[in-house]
Amino acid sequence: MTRPKVALVDSGGTNIGSVRYALDRLGADARLTSSADDILAADRVILPGVGAAGAGMRRLREAGLVEVLRQVEQPLLGVCLGMQLLFERSAEDGGTECLGLLAGEVVAIPPAPGLRVPHMGWNTLTTVRDDPLTAGLTAGTRAYFVHSYAVPVTADTLQTTEHSGTWSAVVRNGQRWGAQFHPERSASAGSRLLTNFLLEVSP
Amino acid sequence: MTLARRIIACLDVRDGRVVKGTRFRDHQDMGGITELAARYSAEGVDELVFYDITASPQGRRVDVAWIDRVAREIDIPFCVAGGISSVEDARAVLQAGADKVSVNTPATRRPELVGELAREFGRQCVVVGVDSLRDEDGQWRIRQLTGDPDATRALDTTTLAWVERVQELGAGEVVLNAMGSDGVRQGYDVEQLSAVRQVCGVPLIASGGAGNAQHFIDVFREADVDGALAAGVFHSGALAVSDLKHQLHAAGIEVRLDDPVPAVVP
Numbered sequence: 001m002t003r004p005k006v007a008l009v010d011s012g013g014t015n016i017g018s019v020r021y022a023l024d025r026l027g028a029d030a031r032l033t034s035s036a037d038d039i040l041a042a043d044r045v046i047l048p049g050v051g052a053a054g055a056g057m058r059r060l061r062e063a064g065l066v067e068v069l070r071q072v073e074q075p076l077l078g079v080c081l082g083m084q085l086l087f088e089r090s091a092e093d094g095g096t097e098c099l100g101l102l103a104g105e106v107v108a109i110p111p112a113p114g115l116r117v118p119h120m121g122w123n124t125l126t127t128v129r130d131d132p133l134t135a136g137l138t139a140g141t142r143a144y145f146v147h148s149y150a151v152p153v154t155a156d157t158l159q160t161t162e163h164s165g166t167w168s169a170v171v172r173n174g175q176r177w178g179a180q181f182h183p184e185r186s187a188s189a190g191s192r193l194l195t196n197f198l199l200e201v202s203p
Numbered sequence: 204m205t206l207a208r209r210i211i212a213c214l215d216v217r218d219g220r221v222v223k224g225t226r227f228r229d230h231q232d233m234g235g236i237t238e239l240a241a242r243y244s245a246e247g248v249d250e251l252v253f254y255d256i257t258a259s260p261q262g263r264r265v266d267v268a269w270i271d272r273v274a275r276e277i278d279i280p281f282c283v284a285g286g287i288s289s290v291e292d293a294r295a296v297l298q299a300g301a302d303k304v305s306v307n308t309p310a311t312r313r314p315e316l317v318g319e320l321a322r323e324f325g326r327q328c329v330v331v332g333v334d335s336l337r338d339e340d341g342q343w344r345i346r347q348l349t350g351d352p353d354a355t356r357a358l359d360t361t362t363l364a365w366v367e368r369v370q371e372l373g374a375g376e377v378v379l380n381a382m383g384s385d386g387v388r389q390g391y392d393v394e395q396l397s398a399v400r401q402v403c404g405v406p407l408i409a410s411g412g413a414g415n416a417q418h419f420i421d422v423f424r425e426a427d428v429d430g431a432l433a434a435g436v437f438h439s440g441a442l443a444v445s446d447l448k449h450q451l452h453a454a455g456i457e458v459r460l461d462d463p464v465p466a467v468v469p
Binding site: 014015016017018021022024025050051052111114115116117118119120121122123124142144146147148161162163182184185186187188190191 | 205206207208209244249271274275278279280294297298299300302323324325326327328375376404405406407427429430459
């Protein structure tokens, strides 16, 4: 099949380079862009992001990308902060309005004895619902997480992870997916998820 | 808990090569940066840390060209340390593809740097490396400029007070380099790490002293650290990362394994 054209949304986060390199390793035709035309014309759209929700939404607003992302109808994948921004609100930075593409709110991971925050490292995935995006990521597969805020389990949760609570690790509603972990830094599990996003999910 | 304890390979970088010394001195060439990064990644290490050990003593920034090459090559997280003394230095390193930056000497000179980095990039990107040595009065105190023995300075700040301070400022992780143990492979400084653990609510990484698998088992069990970092024991081939992971698993310690391993009957 022809390689899908991927628009990697230039949201100003510092993991953009890593996500692009991961797509390059998979042989994807990925372009880093903040152009509405490029984003809306792509076969796949990825919203990366690292850092705080307030700064992340501010960058999207300043780049005029909030409405553009709401118009995207092709498969869209939010990664880490990019996944959190797909939801309605985040508790981070004193409360941040997000894109509202998925129902739910992002909350702080509560401190618990013996459990450190940020949640940083390789944690296991538990499947709630099978999906083409998570094909091959069987129960017990480990992925690399780094975050202090998290999405509780919602009706859209495909996979969860445990760290001072049970959190959404992968979500989906319609053509919108999100991964809380970093596929670009999750070794074979991460490249499988990105490959699935490029080839298995259908518009 | 299901979060894996992390095994971290540390690559000391000097003039574009990976080197390893004993007690921070007498460095030997261990190989090329991207070659070693790819090798450890393939062996199943969970994370890599690159220390540009000459950057701070020479007053220069870390070179970003090799960071970009590493970021293209590997698909596990990595952290860069050495000579990062401003938000702009950190931005260059993170944009080149590093997942985290670690600050050490510059944070001892200007602690506000830790907060500036956390506000700009999020605390999950900000690691504070702490070089610590026990003084004659029994207190652990921090050192700066440890990349060059002639430049190394002892500070008045106690290690425990410093670890508390950097967390308040915004550190997302602490790497505790026990200089008294470093390079001699007699085991991690479990006593010091246990004391630091009591005041450290963010991830804590043990560094200095790993010589065999039992040292890793001990430090995870006794000091409850989130990760253990080693260099020489991996570089020399004395301990393979994959063998270490299986021994940790057999000891009941949660680790990431490439392949499913049958459960061990206790």
